[in-house]
Amino acid sequence: MADFDYVSREDATEPMKGPKPPLDLSHHFSRVTVARKESKIKEFYKYFQIPGIGNLAGGLPNASFFPYDTLEAQIAQPERFHPTPNDPNDPSELLASTTLKKNHDATAASHITVPHASASSNPLQKIDLTTALQYGTAQGYPPLYSFIRQFARENLHPNVPYLDGPEIILTNGNTDGFSKCLEALSNVWSEERDWIRERPGLLCEEFAYMNAVQAGVPRGLQVVPVKMDLEGMLPSGPGGLEDVLKNWDESKGMRPHLMYTVTIGQNPTSGTLSIQRRKDIYAVCSKYDVIIIEDEPYWYLQYPSATGKQAEARGQPLPAAQEPHKFDKSTGYEYLDSLVPSYLNFDPDGRVLRLDTFSKTVAPGCRLGWITGQPGIIERILRITETSTQQPSGFVQSMIAELLIGPQPAAAEFAKKSKADQLAFSGWQTDGWVRWLSGLRGTYERRMTRMADILEEGRFQLKQGTPIKSSESDWAVISKTKMYSFDWPRAGMFLWMHVHFETHPLWGKVEGPKLARALWIYLTTKPYLVLLAPGQMFSPTPEISEQEGWKYFRLCFAAVTEDEVDKSSKRTAGGFRDFWLIRDEKELDDIEGTVNAEEMREGLMDLGMNWAC
Amino acid sequence: MADFDYVSREDATEPMKGPKPPLDLSHHFSRVTVARKESKIKEFYKYFQIPGIGNLAGGLPNASFFPYDTLEAQIAQPERFHPTPNDPNDPSELLASTTLKKNHDATAASHITVPHASASSNPLQKIDLTTALQYGTAQGYPPLYSFIRQFARENLHPNVPYLDGPEIILTNGNTDGFSKCLEALSNVWSEERDWIRERPGLLCEEFAYMNAVQAGVPRGLQVVPVKMDLEGMLPSGPGGLEDVLKNWDESKGMRPHLMYTVTIGQNPTSGTLSIQRRKDIYAVCSKYDVIIIEDEPYWYLQYPSATGKQAEARGQPLPAAQEPHKFDKSTGYEYLDSLVPSYLNFDPDGRVLRLDTFSKTVAPGCRLGWITGQPGIIERILRITETSTQQPSGFVQSMIAELLIGPQPAAAEFAKKSKADQLAFSGWQTDGWVRWLSGLRGTYERRMTRMADILEEGRFQLKQGTPIKSSESDWAVISKTKMYSFDWPRAGMFLWMHVHFETHPLWGKVEGPKLARALWIYLTTKPYLVLLAPGQMFSPTPEISEQEGWKYFRLCFAAVTEDEVDKSSKRTAGGFRDFWLIRDEKELDDIEGTVNAEEMREGLMDLGMNWAC
Structure with missing residues (x-):
């Protein structure tokens, strides 16, 4: 943008004393967003x-007249799944069973009920169908909004550096959240009618989640x-962020002012961005006035064991541990403290919008998430919400609220329950929620280990050569052909496999993409x-594909x-082994049949659109 | 639009034989919508x-790993509320109690359970958390999508004239649905950079639901x-649709090609558009190539008794009944057949998009609805959905599906239930759903009657003059001042009151808006x-306000x-009576206090934004 009157923090003349308010970034608002009015509603509440x-x-x-008299559910106890250690040097329980057995019935469930009307007079604790299934406020159902807001500000991101900290707004999941960020922060541009110099840009990783890019x-x-x-975006060097922005060719469009990034368990590479890398990238974004949209569905799934296990499997020395970042405030939980923190904690400017979702922690079908960021931007997204989704469904909002907050002892319905029922369930509360998250991390970390273990073994094609006769013994000559390589996933749900087609017998005769x-x-x-x-599904441009x-x-x-993780991993390794034995080009043609390469890529990308692949 | 190559039905040369496909209206798609790719997903299902x-x-x-093992609910039986007659000449049960008493326990509820995994192999009947809480398809959860699609095509709108009939897509309620229609069918325009001749227009009623307009x-x-x-939009005459379009001044922007309309229980006027009026307006829209977005949250709440009751209350003759429109196909239900049908049934061009919602039939907090229209437009809205809301929440989709469709007898979980449970509930099915709708109509029709009855009485300020003495008796002289007038609502949730400020004693001394x-x-x-x-809340332009x-x-x-309907109506009438006694201008100033007129209007409009007022 050529003409914004943005003053960077460094240029400000007044001395820094304590936290400052976030920067006014309203010059980034789209024209449609600027045209939305402020709400005057508060003046009329009286x-x-x-x-x-x-x-x-x-x-x-x-x-x-609502036909639902209650909503109810059987829900897990927060302890259902066994956590893995936070400490990378403590492998003790890594390979324990996923579900807890000893002293605890892992299948135990509590019954929750959202009553038709709660007697609670506190709107932040009142969870009932009369309020949840009625029209509500766009920022979220008050009890749930209030719980999440506190959790985001005090437990997830207690060190946001700007004055008064961030605000949140509930969304219908991160795809909805990102769509609203785009609507708030980018103008529609079309080649046939707009100047090329006005074309907005969207920075993303070299391999990216295509639903967002699309x-x-x-x-x-x-x-x-x-x-x-393998860690994530590069701040500098050829093709890195500074290179892209500094050497931006304005004849190709506006220098990008928006970044879409997944920094933990990146989709598809499972990269996990270190604190130092975050600081370096943030500095570039601050310099070039880029807003960072941090989409973190996999944030809770960070695997401290991966680095050590990979080194162990490959007989390599364990890399030295990074010096942890020292923050003023703890999250209050050892598990959360052990996770790489969000960009929000390094964001004095208020240029980070963080997308969180219940999709991976509860279920994708929730279609429930939230955006955390500076109040000035969140307010604009609130306005967008009012004339689009209005609010997430009260069915999911009330059920999640009941799960997290539980029935309030003051409520008349609660008093009517049997003593046993009253004792049985009072909401997971923050402790339970964090315990659930750490248990989930445990289940996925064990799965990751199982897949990585099996694929680790299958990386090489071993072939026996002619034995060497010597006086003492026969020596078997084994040629090792590396078919693929990968880093053990440090987070997320994916293993990103680099296939070495150049070692295939048909390499040179058959083009790489065809082999693939x-x-x-x-x-x-x-x-x-x-x-x-296939990697083409995650290639943001045809060139990268x-x-x-x-x-x-x-x-x-x-x-x-869980069973299929092992079986599929073994069958994958087996498939590679056999495929590397193919020497006849004709055999490849038989395999390919009628599949068209471009169709395949597009079909799979469309799958990704629907399935958040 | 100056340059579209639209050929109207009348211009086509081929003879009409049987239903024709809808017109290709893709020249109305926004640039963003045109730029969305088609899905290639189907090629990869194999x-x-x-x-x-x-x-x-x-x-x-x-x-x-989803923490919900079941979702459950206590739900009403479809017979909970007492219907009112479909026939306007049958007042027999109009004033019956809202809830059925005889032979039926009105409070009876069934318990429904969405199991974690259903054994059903038919995806259109499989309702479980494994599928409902997973990522799904953007058109809707298969069992629910399939139920609603059939209901829309066969029961709601069985007479859509174009070939192969309409398609549907689920939405997150009508505000979301309308927002997607705008995204699909209008380009963003801004004064500072675009030609005025390109400015798109949105036709709406003189008084309108401002959340949509906003x-x-x-x-x-x-x-x-x-x-x-009082019926709705005027097709002709000064300020009517034809007048607006025919005499359109291109220097003010593009002739509008989009119409937003609520035709039944219009918000705020409660107007209900007759079939003849629909035909007349549709003809104008077809002539000027306007797409009609018909938003019908109140469609089920049509009150056949209103015309007769109003005439009776005013001692007027009952107007002659309109000749009903004869369609080829019945909806299959006497109640649905008795309702004024959607524009869709008069839409050979495929230019009608109908918005339906569960907000008034189940609960606003569902945030669930659907759009019905020609497949070519619905497909584009599907693409928009994929990168925004993705799908309505699985919590509400599965709960509504379970309520409507019920557990499938084939499912293993169902077999495990006690015989009593199995008999107790098998889903409302279409019969139950229609019965529920007619019961709801009954409850609201009775409320409408109570309010209208009370306000009917309070319309006049009666004042005793000096008695006239005669030889036979004393005659009381009563002056009747009409303070307000209204039509008895023919549908919906609102009574639209026209206040006759010109009869107030301070009229002439105090400006009307200040009196109001x-x-x-x-x-x-x-x-x-x-x-x-206040009517300002529903005024689409400052001039109308x-x-x-x-x-x-x-x-x-x-x-x-229900109790408050009577009480509030009486207090309203009482307030008018006393307000019309005020003769001192100073008293008005005391009432007004510090309220600023513009603030009041904006504050109330914002309330409308949040509360779908």
């Missing part, structure tokens, strides 16, 4: 609160990939029967049954 | 269906109100204590308790 007022103004249906493309955003390594396509199909046939996600994408597969260890 | 395939491609979490304003849409009477503001505040004070919605809006109040008989 009329609604007149005691005894007969409210004939609101256009609401009557709650006594949300920007129809709006005319130019997708601008930034080089990455044949391998993908080959793996879906008997007896291998595994479906992997053609040059790099085909060399990669993403393997998800989250979706299949 | 790989997912390979028996025994280990799917490591999809990025889904594992359903066994959704268009930030996108730069010009709001174009069309004159209405004082009355509104006066009514919120003791002993009247009622909050009405200033010239007409202040003369009206909207009274909602839906939200308060």
Whole structure:
């Protein structure tokens, strides 16, 4: 942007004393967002609160006509799954069973009930259908909004540096959240009518979650990939962030002012961005006035054991531990303290919007999440929400609220319950929620270990050469062909496999992308029967797809049954082994059949659109 | 639009034989919508269906880690509320109690359970958490989508004239649905950078639901109100639709190609558009290539008794019944057949998009609805959904599906239930759903009657003059001052009151809008204590607000308790009576206090934004 009157923190003349308010970043608002009015609603609440007022103004249906008298559920106890250690040097319980057995019935469930009307007079604790299934406020159902807001500010991100800290707004999941961020922060641009110099850009990782990227493309955003390594985006060096922004060619569009990034368990690479890397990238974003949209569905799934286990498996020395960042405030939980913190904690400018979701911690079908960021931007997203989704469904909001907050002892319905029921359940509360998250991390960390262990073994094609006769003994000559390599996932749900097609016997005779396509199909046939996600699905530009994408597969260890993790991993390794024995080009043609390469890529990308692959 | 190559039906040369496909209206798609790709997903389903395939491609979490083992609810039986007659000439049960008493326990409830995993192999009948809380398809949860699609095509709109009939897509309620229609069918426009001739317009009724209108304003849409009477929009005459379109001044923007309309129980006027009026307006829309977005939250709440009761109350003759429209196909239900049908049934072009919602039939907090329209447009809205809301929450989709469709007898869980439980509930099915709707209509029709009855009596200020002495007796002289008038609501949740400020003693000394503001505040004070919605809240332009809006109040008989309908109506009438006794201008100033007129209007409009007022 050529003409914004943005003053960077460094240019300000007044001395720094204590936390400052976030920067005014309203020059980034889209024209549609600027045109939205502020709400004047608060000035009128007083009329609604007149005691005894007969409210004939609101256009609401009557709650006594809702056909649901209660909502109920059987829910897990927070201890259902066994956590793994926070300390990377403590392998003690890593391979324990996923579900707890001793002293605890892992299948035990509590019954929760959202009553039709709660007697609680505190709106932050009142969870009932009369309020939850009625029209509500766009920021979220008051009890749930209040719980999440406190959790976000005090437990997830207690060290946000700007004055008064961040605000939140509930969303219908992160796809909805990102869509609203785009609507708030980017203008629609089209080639046929707009100046190229006005074309907005969207920075993303070299391999990225395409549903998000695809949300920007129809709006005319130019997708601008930034080089990455196995950790994540590169702040500097060729193709790194500074390189891209500093050497930006304005004749190709506006220098990008928006970044979409997944920094923990990156999709698809499972990269996990260190604190130092965060600081370096943030500094570049601050310099070039870039807003960071941090999408973190996998944040809770950080695997401290991965580095050590990988080193152990490969007979390599354990890398030295990074010096942990010292923050003023603890999250209050050892487990949360052990996680790499959000960009929000390094964000004096208020240029980070963090997307959180219940999709991976409860279920994708919740369609429930929240955005955390500076109040000035959250307020604009609130306005967008009012004329689009209005609010997440009261069914999910009340059920999650009941699970987390529980029935309030003051409520009349609660008093009517049997003593046993009253004792049985009072909501997970923050302690229970964090315990649940650490248990979930445990289940996925064990799955990751199982898949990585099996694929570790299968990386090489071993071939016996002619034995060497010597006087003392026969020596077996084994040639080791590396078929693929990978880093053990440090987080998330995916293993990112780099396939070394250059070691295949047909390399040189057959083009790489064709080999890759044949391998993908080959793996879906008997007896291998595994479906992997090709790297083309995560290639934000056709160039990356053609040059790099085909060399990669993403393997998800989250979706299949635990048993199938082992079996599918073994069948995958077996498929590679056999595929590397193919020497006849004609055999490849038979495998490929009628599949068209471009169709395959597009079909799989569309799958990703629907399935958040 | 100057340059579309639209060919109207009349211009086509081929003879009409049987139903034709809908017109290609893709020239109306926004640039962003045109830029969205088609889905290639279907070509890849075959790989997912390979028996025994280990799917490591999809990025889904594992359903066994969802903390909900079941979702359950106590639900009403469809017979909970007493219907009113479909026949306007049958007043027999109009004043029956709202809840059925005889032979039926009105409070009886069934317990429904969505199990964690259902054994049903038919995806259209499989309702379980493993599927409902997982990522799903953007058109809707298969069992629910399939139920609603069939209901929309066969029971609601069985006479859609174009070939193969309409398609549907689920939405997160009608505000979301309308927002997606705007995104699909209008370009963003801004004064500072776009040609005025390109400014898109949005036709709406002279008084309208402002949340919808406000959704268009930030996108730069010009709001174009069309004159209405108590039935609804006028097709012709000064300020009517044809007048607006025919005499369109291109220097003010593009001739509007979008219409937002509520045709049944219009908000705020409760107008109900007759079939003849529909045909007339549709013809104009077809001539000028306008797409009709028909938002019908109140469609089920049509009150056949209103016309007769109003005539009776005023000692007027009953107007002759309109000749009913003869359709080829019945809806299958006497109640549905008796309702004024949607524009869809008069839409050979495929230019109608109908918005339906569960907000008034189940609960607003569902945030669940659907759009019905020609497949070519619905497909584009599907693409928009994929990168925004993705799908409505699985919590509400599965609970509504379970309520409507019920457990499938084939499912293993069902077999495990006791015989009593199995007999107790098998889903409402279409019969139950229609019965529920007719019962709901009954409850609201009775409320409407109670409010209208009371306000009918209070319309006049009666004042005794000097008695006339005669030889036979004393004659009381009563002067009748009409303070307000209204039509008995033919549908919906609102009574639209026209206040005759010109009969107030201070008329001429005090400006009308000031009188109106004082009355509104006066009514919120003791002993009247009622909050009405001023007409300014529903005025789409400042001109309408200033010239007409202040003369009206909207009274909602839906939200308060049944008891409060009577009490609030009486207090309202009492407030008018006492307000019309005020003769001192100073007294008005005391009432008004510090309230600023513009603040009041904006505050109330914002309330409407949040509360779907």
